[in-house]
Amino acid sequence: MPQRNTFFSKVYEVVRLIPHGRVTSYGAIANYLGTAGSSRMVGWAMNKAHSHPKPVPAHRVVNRNGMLTGKHHFGGSNLMEELLQSEGINVENDAIIEFEKHFWDPALEL
DNA sequence: TGATTGACCAACT
């Protein structure tokens, strides 16, 4: 059973807590968890999110530039952009428009 | 069981 009380579980927890219509970054999550250097692990957790029992809105998690670096892992299509635009977030050229405006920092608002 | 990688970020050279 892949239920672990570690960095991974916390990542999933925080990502699921992201408000509707908001986005955050890998580094922000890692920073909130206290391990700023583990930003790569957040992305790894997203990769394994498919095996996670609960749904993880990984489309709300992008890199520090607001760029949809992991969109290729979303079924291999522009699904990530569509999901973001469906929540009121404008995406162009694999980047979020007005990223700062939609940015949600767990350490700041949670 | 040791070495490598993985959707990143920041600092250093």
Place this chain on the structure above:
DNA sequence: CAGTTGGCCAATC
């Protein structure tokens, strides 16, 4: 200014 490296944890080879 651009390329390299260090860092963190867990999973895969």
